Amino acid sequence: MSNKTDISGGVANSGSGEDRAAFGFRDVAVAEKQGLVNQVFDTVATRYDMMNDAMSGGLHRAWKDAMVAWLAPPRHPRALWRALDVAGGTADVAFRIADKVGANGEVIVADINTDMLTVGAERDAKRFKPRTPCHFVTANAEALPLPDNSVAAYTIAFGIRNVTRRRQALAEARRVLQRGGRFMCLEFSQVDLPIVREFYDVYSFNVIPWLGQQIAGDGEPYRYLVESIRTFPNPGRFAAEMEREGFENVSVRRLTGGVVAIHSGFKL
Ligand SMILES: C[S@@+](CC[C@H](N)C(=O)[O-])C[C@H]1O[C@@H](n2cnc3c(N)ncnc32)[C@H](O)[C@@H]1O
Structure with missing residues (x-):
């Protein structure tokens, strides 16, 4: 079963008092950022999956596999595992995640962009006899339309750097997690080796926007994606942000020489 509900959370105030946000290398008003991010994903939605393969040479699949393997969803949960x-x-x-959980599993896919979710829901309809349902919900990570303590696992892949108020999103993640529940974040990170970093920079700032132009018909959204990676905190700083929001046993795994990092933390 698959369904798609519009219960967008709107924009919540983090109470941080900050009124500016980074949109790639641009400094924009907090109120402006989400609209700009939405435009990016409106533009790329139908070519998003193809571009992911082209940009990463298919590596994004292995990174996502690694996060889900580390999460280790239960094969046969006795009670509902969401x-x-x-x-x-x-x-x-x-x-x-859904493919790993047997009966008693459920996955909610939440995204602020209905165009992206529509592609997801269409893919879901073509899945072969899924045992675990996926539900599609339009929602802002900063104001999730879910009750407190309602999910066993919260994942976010290549998403958190697009969120305007990261602190608010982390607080929301912790709120909806059950005690013992796990937060996992897969995100682009910082490459260690200077020589690899030089190659990576040339590739990111030249080849990726060019691929965007060729495949998606517009290089600009991909320039934003590359810039937003550079403005995201390094693994130590993001781990500290998680701890500040109350996550415990925080740990990090870096993959592909630091191109991406997976953060894990628990609500205990
Ligand atoms: C780079 S895509 C990642 C999609 C998917 N997780 C993946 O790994 O393929 C980033 C996603 O974040 C979503 N997004 C941006 N801001 C958001 C917010 N405030 N709340 C929820 N989703 C948001 C975008 O609509 C987009 O679908």
Whole structure:
């Protein structure tokens, strides 16, 4: 079963008092950022999956597999085991989780962009006899339309850097998690080796926008994606942000020489 509900959370105030946000390398008003991010994903939605493969040479699949393997969803949960994949887009991560859980599993895919969710829901309809349902919900990571303590796992892949008030999103993640529940974030990170970093920079700032132009017909959204990676905190700083919001046993795994990092933390 698959359904798609519009219960967008709107914009919540983090109470941080900050009125500016980074949109790639641009400094924009907080109130402006989400609209700009939405435009990016409106533009790329139908080509998003194809571009992911082209940009990463298919590596994004292995990174997502690694996050779900580390999460280790239960094969045969005795009671309902619910996962929430936020900024879930076209549902790549949700399907991986759903495929691992047997009966008694459920995955909610939440994303602010209905175009991305529509692609995900269409893919879901073509899945072969799924045992674990995926539900599609339009929602802002900063104001999730879910009750407190309602999910066993919260995942977010390549999503958190697009969120305007990261602190608010982390607080929401912790609120909806059950005690003992796990938060996992897969995100682009910082490459260690200077020589690899140089190659990576040339590739990111030149080849990726060019691929965007060729495949999606517009290079600009991909310039934003590359810039937003550079403005995201390094693994130590993001781990500290998680701890500040109350996550415990925080740990990090870096993959592909630091191109991406997976953060894990628990609500205990
Ligand atoms: C790079 S895509 C990642 C999609 C998917 N998780 C994946 O790994 O393929 C980023 C997603 O974040 C979503 N997004 C951006 N801001 C959001 C917010 N405030 N709340 C929820 N989703 C958001 C976008 O609509 C987009 O689908």
